[in-house]
Amino acid sequence: MAAPFVLVVLVAVTVRAALYRSSLAVFIAERVEVASPLNAWKRVVEGLALLDLGVSPYSGAVFHETPLIIYLFHFLIEYAELVFMITDVLTAVALYLAIQDFNKVVFKKQKLLIELDKYAPDVAELIQTPMEMHYIPLKVALFYLLNPYTVISCVAKSTCAINNSVIAFFILATIKGSAFLSAVFLALATYQSLYPLTLFAPALLYLLQRQFIPIKLKSKSFWLYTMQYASLYLCSLVVIICLSFFLLNSWDFIPSVYGFILSVPDLTPNIGLFWYFFAEMFEHFSLFFVCVFQINVFFYTIPLAIKLKEHPVFFMFVQLAIISIFKSYPTVGDVALYMAFLPVWSHLYRFLRNIFILSCVLIFCSFLFPVLWHLWIYAGSANSNFYYAITLTFNIGQILLISDYFYAFLRREYYLTHGLHLTRQDGTEAMLVLK
């Protein structure tokens, strides 16, 4: 399926190139939904200019990128647009190959379970066939490349594209089964923005499954593999951080990057939940609530790991979504990454309950963001509450989308093992309820 893929890539590159040349590029680059203090292009240019003037880019709260990004853009700053287009294409390629492999794994597992007679007799319509799974990798690449969020993110030259690319390569390495590469890319992703740390659990579960190691707390091989993977990950992280030290011969980047992500000092409005809350908060309580909000991101890993230990790739999808909803400076580029995975779960469509309303909510909110921003900042007839309301609605839409998919997934698993037509003890039709 190389030809349609190449066609999709060409279309995507054309769209981006056209937008770069148009007057919209400047308008889009300034939008707060796309450029956060962590990944705005303006700040990268500012940091590099500071470096040329002999000042550390981390002095002053302008530049919050990691030293490896400094190194990358030091030589490539004139070709920035090309770099971002190539990054997007690489992400799409990585996702394409990853989902292709994942489909093979799913299909093999399904075949195994059918032969072992684990499925109920009347679930033939729920089983995925290779025919319908054939186009899923292409659809994933399409969803990522032609998603308006990704296009806008690329036109704004937000380094979120690089974050997405590293995470995509991490997913590719995990699904291919290479623990070493997966640990290296996960370390890179964590080094870039702290939150992919939570993707350690799904990656570990997937690799364990692939090695056929049972996930029991008492099993020695489980702990051995976990220790191996964790040590690979931690060593690569330490090596990368130490290497970054040598770029500027200072540890300045740690408070500027990680301190900034964790303590959220910049309260510019964005599509996330932190800014409004902390804009109104008294100093006395801000530490407590910062901790609460940050724990909220990491908190869902363990319960999800317990529930979804048989389905680590779905776990990874849910975890990515949770990261992009609850992180301290989300942008639409983060949303685009997990939305690219939605075609993989397209077989869950019949179990989704609120998909129409949620897609309407998400689309309307995306259109209302610039409108209410204009009304608040330029026209002066609205205030921050209006913008925050849309932020809240957008995030609620995203959360409900994820929980809808989660519920649909679990429901399908239940039906697969217990049959499609559930009956109670007295023979009448039963309803499946998530408690």
Added chain:
Amino acid sequence: FQDQAEQFLRSGHTNNWAVLVCTSRFWFNYRHVANTLSVYRSVKRLGIPDSHIVLMLADDMACNPRNPKPATVFSHKNMELNVYGDDVEVDYRSYEVTVENFLRVLTGRIPPSTPRSKRLLSDDRSNILIYMTGHGGNGFLKFQDSEEITNVELADAFEQMWQKRRYNELLFIIDTCQGASMYERFYSPNIMALASSQVGEDSLSHQPDLGIGVHLMDRYTFYVLEFLEEIHPASQTNMNDLFQVCPKSLCVSTPGHRTDLFQRDPQNVLITDFFGSVRKVEITTEALSLDRDVAGSESKFPEEELATEPLKYAEQLPVAQIIHQKPKQKDWHPPGGFILGLWALIIMVFFKTYGIKHMKHVF
């Protein structure tokens, strides 16, 4: 000696200024704008010219879309008196009325580009009238619904004015709720202050107009204006009469005043010392000749002046050189150790993943 003592006790001012501030915006605060404009009208009528009045109105009531009688601001019900008109010069309007601008006007610390009409160009012989109205509380006055000025800030601003010799005497009138709290903290000499209500009391508005739909004036200013309507440039009414204006029976709140910082007895202070611009004219019957001889006496020092070099512009780069100036070369390069380390790591990862045997294909 009697004459000299009387000269001493008479105010020694040579010019009058007025700073009239209305600090609230929105249609329902119509009365504050009407207050300020009424005082403006009186002060102009008594002789202070527009060039010596700094009028700050935080909102535009005359052209407000909710005004049923556009281009007018009435101060009496039944629309008897329009205090707006063709010759109202507002110096600071709308969002320019901020605490910062007000303090800059008072202290004179204004950017050089500010036009003259927005400056308080007073000197040490100026008598200044400062009238403020709006919404206030105990110790503060609210500006524009988004910030406040405290009594301490105001007192410090007046002290700055005193130290910079920006006033001879100052009359501060404030018509807000708990207005007396605003003059509690003054500590500079020659300030007299009046307020419409004491701490803990609210200043009330006078009368609503059913046609316009809002209250048109505040009580204190209304009665002050009735009082001022009887003043003309030659009247000898003094400050004690102003203190009696608006007793509790009419105003509901208790107006207050403060004269301990003032050098002269309020009995001897004329209303027109502050509200009017009464020039002291000295009539002389002698003739003065302005001859060349007067100018000739200054020719003592021109020789030294000629010795200085004529000033000229600094040397400039020729234009061609400026146009073709190359952009500055990037001075920073990543250290060699870093590049080496990074690429060594990348190569290590590559070969670990794909095996050493691929090295055969490289070489």
